[in-house]
Amino acid sequence: MTEELCDFVASQVASGRYRTASEVVRAALRMLELQPADGNAAGEQKAGPDSRTDRASRSRAQRTPTNGRSL
Helix, strand or coil: CCHHHHHHHHHHHHCCCCCCHHHHHHHHHHHHHHCCCCCCCCCCCCCCCCHHHHHHHHHHHHCCCCCCCCC
């Protein structure tokens, strides 16, 4: 990671929002997973068999702790 990214991760841990750098990275990766690859607006779902999986992923991301609980 760049020095800037390392500083950002460290600042997130120092803020108390996350307990470890690993938690920050996991939360960021979850957010990245939720970004649509096909240009749809964030939060829009395509109809189809994977819609239920998309909702489950979104629900997990919404449970990202802000009070020090483990991810």
